Amino acid sequence: MxxxxxxxxxxxxxxxxxxxxxxxxxxxxxxxxxxxxxxxxxxxxxxxxxxxxxxxxxxxxxxxxxxxxxxxxxxxxRPITRTVYPERLPPDEELPGVDVFIFTADPEKEPPLGVMNTVISVMALDYPPEMVSVYLSDDAGSDLTLYALHEAWNFATLWIPFCRKYGIRTRCPKAYFRAPDEVDTKGSPDFLEKRKNMEKEYFKFMELLKVASENSRNKGSNDSRKHPANIQVIGGKSHSTFSGMPNLVYVSREKDPTSPHHFKAGAINVMLRVSGMLSNAPYILVLDCDMYSNDPSSARQAMCFLLDNKITPTLAFVQFPQKFHNVSKNDIYDAGIRNSFEILWPGLDGLGGPILSGTCFYIKRESLYVEEVDADPILDKKSFGTSNEFLMSLSSNLNHRVPMKEDLNDRFLSEAKIVASCFYEEDTQWGKKIGFLYGSVVEDYFTGFTLHCKGWKSVYYNPSWPAFLGTATTNLSDTLVQGTRWMSGLHEVNLSRFSPLVYGLPRLPxxxxxxxxxxxxxxxxxxxxxxxxxxxxxxxxxxxxxxxxxxxxxxxxxxxxxxxxxxxxxxxxxxxxxxxxxxxxxxxxxxxxxxxxxxxxxxxxxxxxxxxxxxxxxxxxxxxxxxxxxxxxxxxxxxxxxxxxxxxxxxxxxxxxxxxxxxxxxxxxxxxxxxxxxxxxxxxxxxxxxxxxxxxxxxxxxxxxxxxxxxxxxxxxxxxxxxxxxxx
Structure with missing residues (x-):
């Protein structure tokens, strides 16, 4: 083997x-x-x-x-397709840690129930639970989202054992109960009874969030433009060893109108610092809040590339396609973005790797810290900021197994809030040379381009069973607004010194x-x-x-x-x-x-x-x-x-x-x-x-x-x- x-x-x-x-x-x-x-x-x-x-x-x-x-x-x-053999991976005790970043910004436009379904689906990944830490970034600083996350944890303590016991493949509760294709395949009366009980628990969970959402509307929401940093470890600080549950962390960075927050790129960089202090996993899965895990084996599929000694020294990320559960047969608005994920990305995969696509990718943490493929991070406060705890996390080996620290205390969480403050990045290289880059609202395209220019490679894996499924835009208005934002971001890169034909030609094939x-x-x-x-x-x-x-x-x-x-x-x-x-x-x-x-x-x-x-x-x-x-x-x-x-x-x-x-x-x-x-x-x-x-x-x-x-x-x-x- x-x-x-x-x-x-x-x-x-x-x-x-x-x-x-x-x-x-x-x-x-x-x-x-x-x-x-x-x-x-x-x-x-x-x-x-x-x-x-x-x-x-x-x-x-x-x-x-x-x-x-x-x-x-x-x-x-040179279009290519790939096949993986996850059964050939090392034993579970030798697998590296994975941090999962999920992002939400507005509980009105991104309802908590959908966000929590995404959270629960990745908590149920088919991966050693002590090696998984799930972080939810809430840019709105919403009390409703925090409450929903606590309730999601409570439901997940029932849902995850159920999925593992019966080998459930669709581990997003909403998707599972909406189209229960697996009911007939399990057969036993015991399973059918447990499934019925689990469905009741899910409807209780739905009702709790529905009531909380209505109360939140009546009470009025938080000020999403100005709020302090808030970081909470959900379910306790050292639970994973005993419960078989992954770690779950709520992260709301500080926001202030007087300080630029750099949109999603800024949120990702905060998550890099906070997670670096808490779990510091060498690999990170990035998901939008509506893009739930549809195949619990996606982490193992990604590891087939990330743990291959022949390519891993220069491999920055593994990109999965964005696919959607609500795309119609005719798809009049091109909501499925087929052109990119069925035609363009497989072609790029044969040339050096696909473009980083915002969500559904596993990325090597180290690639976001170094200036060149073979270089080590420059561990100084001018580059990474003034937090000694965070600098210590950088000096550790980024390729070893890192479970959540079990000795978390208030001082440690207070330090995590410091790296989530809106002023922490001042006079540093965050967003310039470190982390996700600022300067464009398509931070994924921009950051992926610079990673490739530094010598990193990427791979594109499109499995027959979708690894992730999201919610596509199903009206013309949202399609055009979303398209305007994307086109603005692409043009921002074109008008900068990073224009591909100017900056890229000396650095890329x-x-x-x-x-x-x-x-x-x-x-x-x-x-x-x-x-x-x-x-x-x-x-x-x-x-x-x-x-x-x-x-x-x-x-x-x-x-x-x-x-x-x-x-x-x-x-x-x-x-x-x-x-x-x-x-x-x-x-x-x-x-x-x-x-x-x-x-x-x-x-x-x-x-x-x-x-x-x-x-x-x-x-x-x-x-x-x-x-x-x-x-x-x-x-x-x-x-x-x-x-x-x-x-x-x-x-x-x-x-x-x-x-x-x-x-x-x-x-x-x-x-x-x-x-x-x-x-x-x-x-x-x-x-x-x-x-x-x-x-x-x-x-x-x-x-x-x-x-x-x-x-x-x-x-x-x-x-x-x-x-x-x-x-x-």
Missing amino acids: ENLPLHEYRVHKQAALFHKSHALIHISALLALFYYRISSFLSPDENTKIPTVSFVLILLSELFLSFQWLLRESFRW LLHCMGYAYVGSIPLYCIPLFFYAFVPQLSLFRGISLYPEVTSPWFILFSFVFSSSLAKELCDVIQTGGSIRMWWNDYRIWMMKSVTSYLYGSVDAVQKLVGFKKASFVPTNKVDDDEQVKRYEMGVFDFQVSPIHLVPMVIFTILNMASFIWGIAQVIFTGLWEKLFAQIFISLFILVVNYPIVEGMLFRKDKGLIPPQITLLSVAFVFTIVCVGAFL
Whole structure:
């Protein structure tokens, strides 16, 4: 057993060969396309003459889309999949400790019952309990959350033994009782009786939290912007040895409006310090509060990589995919983020490792403390702060088994509160060179990028049974707000000295750097999409052709590039288990996001850069609206969205509707179909893709329709745009 590998990987050589062959053909077509563009502009005839402004805008769009296509090809160069053999791991007594970090920030948007289900699910990991410490970070400092955590501990003392005794796989109580697939497999009357009793206990637990939540609303919540640090070990200070329970710790860092708290990155760094003083496990599992453990063996799966002597010296983290229990079959909002976790991340895994993705990852604590892979931490107060207790934890061997200290006293917990204070990081390297980095609201992407630049590697493991399941956004409003935040964060990195193509090229392999650059430049899709949504249409109103005539051989070239791109994306979706319907929905929401989230995210990042706006973070709402969920499951768009997001989508839909009608009229009355066909087709294609917007404006009568005043306002904007476009 000692000589057998803990894991294996397989390179998809045939798929890679297909991708490379397609790339060669596609890039040849692109070069021919740009030759046509430039030569026809420099030596125009009556059929190819284009106004300079229109030519420049379209050429820039085609150049950017081609560059993005080239960057994206890096993901297809060496895709791999991995297999693990947890049965070959060392005995339990030789396994290292694992600290689990769970983050919540708002008990209204992140209801305590859901958070506690996540906590309980990871407390029940199939791992030596004395080696597991679960930390809940509560940025709101909520009395309700603290109370719920105490009740979660009480319920877990019943739930965890039940799961271990009967080998329950789904160890999130809510998920288990919601879809009890395992009932019939256990069989015995004893099990059925115990399960019934456990369900009663769970409903008691639910009722306690429900009553507490109602009382909290009536009483009023804590001030989430200003509160002292609060750290409590739940269930006693030295319980694990006797109860078979993992450690459970509540952490609420100090917050003050006068001191920046750096959002989730700041919370993670506080957790690193507090956990370093209490348990100091060499490996850390990071989870969002809605992302519960769906497979109790995930820690053992991760250890198959982290304990492999061949790769562990340079392995920083193991990334699992984010998967969701509430994603519908058609997934009209791309809530499942399939593109990233089914296509992009496996491709990056073959190049040096996936991007750190915010949640569902096991990370080596040491990697967040050192400046280079082979370096030791610089143990000084200028770097790590003034706490002697924390510095002592750094000097210990980070790779040994560290159970929770059994001699915790008030002085020790007081010291832990000091490292959780909002002023502790002043004049230190926290957020600059140590821990999770500040400067972007996508701290995961930023930190993972710098780890790879330091020489660390990562692996991506996508098991057939999801290791973690979360709650996806199921309405358009939350999708666009969340997307705006992500795009703003990515653009913040692009506008800093850490821009992947500038900072990454000397430090990363070329293809790995291209992958990071592609993800980082996603918000810039707003530029070519806006140009394509307006320039061909405005030219169509003036009878100006931007593309070759249908009878020209060059028209075949443009048609091939367009069809080749779409067909390749469709092929990727089908190969990863998707459907044509899913591909179409992904394409539609990408187009919608490009003119909303990507645009506003880019503007937001620029405003922060020049000092017009401070960084902000709004947690995604985890409270479901039944009507919106029903429409989502039916595949019907819900346009109960802020006007700032809705108006751009409606404007470009109305403009394309008008240009299509105008183009058809020109063909009927002038017979110029050969000249104008391409632009008429573009308008029609945009309308077909975005038919739900047309439906929302003209045919819907339910609450999810597009308000008439938004339609009228957009018509006024379109009229203005057409008038201005006449002078371009």
